[in-house]
Amino acid sequence: MASDYQVVIIGAGVVGLAVARGLAQLGVNSVLIIEKEDAFGRGISSRNSEVIHSGIYYPPGSLKAKYCQLGREKLYSFCRENDIWHSRCGKLVAAQEGQENELQDLYENALANEIPELSLLDKEQVAAVEPEISVASALFVGCAGIISAHELMAAFYRISEDGDHDIILKAQTMGVEPKGNSYSISVKGPGEASYKVTADWVVNAAGLYSDMVAEMVWGTDDNNRPALHLVKGSYFKLAPAWRNRIQHLVYPLLDSTHDSLGIHISFDAGGDVKLGPSVEWLSERKEDYAVREEDSIFFYEEAKRYLPALKQEDLTPDFSGIRPKLVTNDDNYSDFYIRHEEDRSFPGWINLIGIDSPGLTAAIDIGETVASWIKES
Numbered sequence: 001m002a003s004d005y006q007v008v009i010i011g012a013g014v015v016g017l018a019v020a021r022g023l024a025q026l027g028v029n030s031v032l033i034i035e036k037e038d039a040f041g042r043g044i045s046s047r048n049s050e051v052i053h054s055g056i057y058y059p060p061g062s063l064k065a066k067y068c069q070l071g072r073e074k075l076y077s078f079c080r081e082n083d084i085w086h087s088r089c090g091k092l093v094a095a096q097e098g099q100e101n102e103l104q105d106l107y108e109n110a111l112a113n114e115i116p117e118l119s120l121l122d123k124e125q126v127a128a129v130e131p132e133i134s135v136a137s138a139l140f141v142g143c144a145g146i147i148s149a150h151e152l153m154a155a156f157y158r159i160s161e162d163g164d165h166d167i168i169l170k171a172q173t174m175g176v177e178p179k180g181n182s183y184s185i186s187v188k189g190p191g192e193a194s195y196k197v198t199a200d201w202v203v204n205a206a207g208l209y210s211d212m213v214a215e216m217v218w219g220t221d222d223n224n225r226p227a228l229h230l231v232k233g234s235y236f237k238l239a240p241a242w243r244n245r246i247q248h249l250v251y252p253l254l255d256s257t258h259d260s261l262g263i264h265i266s267f268d269a270g271g272d273v274k275l276g277p278s279v280e281w282l283s284e285r286k287e288d289y290a291v292r293e294e295d296s297i298f299f300y301e302e303a304k305r306y307l308p309a310l311k312q313e314d315l316t317p318d319f320s321g322i323r324p325k326l327v328t329n330d331d332n333y334s335d336f337y338i339r340h341e342e343d344r345s346f347p348g349w350i351n352l353i354g355i356d357s358p359g360l361t362a363a364i365d366i367g368e369t370v371a372s373w374i375k376e377s
């Protein structure tokens with residue numbers, strides 16, 4: 001018996017929607033998106049820095065390096081073609097006195113990743129480029145930028161709709177059963193409705209719950225299965241007096257002990273400036289997005305190191321997001337997990353797990369890649 005849909009996508013964040021857009025581009029119309037919230041983009045995709053990352057940090061050859069590098073330029077083109085707010089503003093990675101070697105290592109990693117538009121700046125050059133910033137030296141990365149994540153998702157969604165795709169909202173995937181060459185997916189919602197949908201292909205793009213959705217198909221026996229650690233990141237916004245006073249993204253050097261980029265400065269379309277995100281490893285899988293007022297001391301002290309005019313009263317709690325980081329046994333680095341699980345005996349099942357930063361930047365290329373696997377099969 002034919003399946004209800006050729007493809008079911010679980011999750012309507014930027015990654016699931018990018019896959020839908022990729023499928024629509026290739027003329028794959030039999031697609032259903034299942035989303036547990038009442039609209040698309042209510043998860044990680046609307047709780048992040050909205051930075052178009054350059055890809056300078058990732059180990060050469062990693063999936064993050066590959067998808068970020070390819071995704072970045074595709075994203076800029078897509079934004080231009082679809083009138084999505086963005087700015088190729090560039091970023092400064094700021095080094096303090098004594099951090100010259102670390103800055104040089106980062107520069108060399110960026111060169112190894114073939115990142116364009118790089119230059120090392122001394123103190124005076126930094127001050128000329130960004131007068132509010134005072135540091136010993138910096139790496140300038142011209143290809144980094146910012147984007148409206150909501151406008152991006154809305155554009156992906158429109159393309160999916162134009163491709164005749166279906167979406168059900170307030171509908172949670174509860175279980176999955178392999179059925180020969182297809183999958184039967186149990187869905188609950190909206191409301192009390194409970195039903196099954198069959199599909200030849202399933203794309204697991206469930207963000208913070210992607211490891212749990214994967215377990216629905218392969219169980220919990222395999223100790224090598226990817227599992228997630230959730231890491232909360234909070235943001236503070238700066239007083240309106242700071243509006244439009246910063247023209248570039250500004251980052252400290254990588255905080256490798258926390259696997260984070262450190263407390264950085266970014267801004268939005270209106271020029272409003274924010275600081276963040278922090279790093280808080282969560283012990284349980286709970287979506288608590290409260291930002292603690294008392295954390296402003298930490299944010300202030302971190303940012304004051306390179307933004308001397310900052311006062312603590314300039315900071316107000318803003319929002320937070322949660323990163324889905326892959327737990328790794330071998331090293332400190334958590335890469336993306338992007339796989340068609342054919343070799344685990346689940347043909348047609350695609351897992352997109354651990355898509356934390358730079359997932360927003362990479363989404364367009366992840367979407368096109370996954371769509372091509374499905375189209376070419």
Ligand SMILES: Cc1cc2nc3c(=O)[nH]c(=O)nc-3n(C[C@H](O)[C@H](O)[C@H](O)COP(=O)(O)OP(=O)(O)OC[C@H]3O[C@@H](n4cnc5c(N)ncnc54)[C@H](O)[C@@H]3O)c2cc1C
Nearest residue numbers: 011013015036043044045048049051173207358359360361
């Ligand atoms: C603090 C922070 C800062 C970041 N900054 C950046 C940045 O500056 N640049 C960048 O490139 N990336 C950044 N990222 C990463 C980026 O935001 C993510 O990689 C990206 O948004 C992940 O998208 P997603 O679609 O996988 O997840 P989500 O947006 O969470 O989408 C998954 C969807 O699946 C749904 N879902 C889950 N389980 C089920 C189920 N059982 N049934 C049905 N639906 C389900 C959820 O409701 C959700 O809508 C940041 C992330 C964080 C947390």
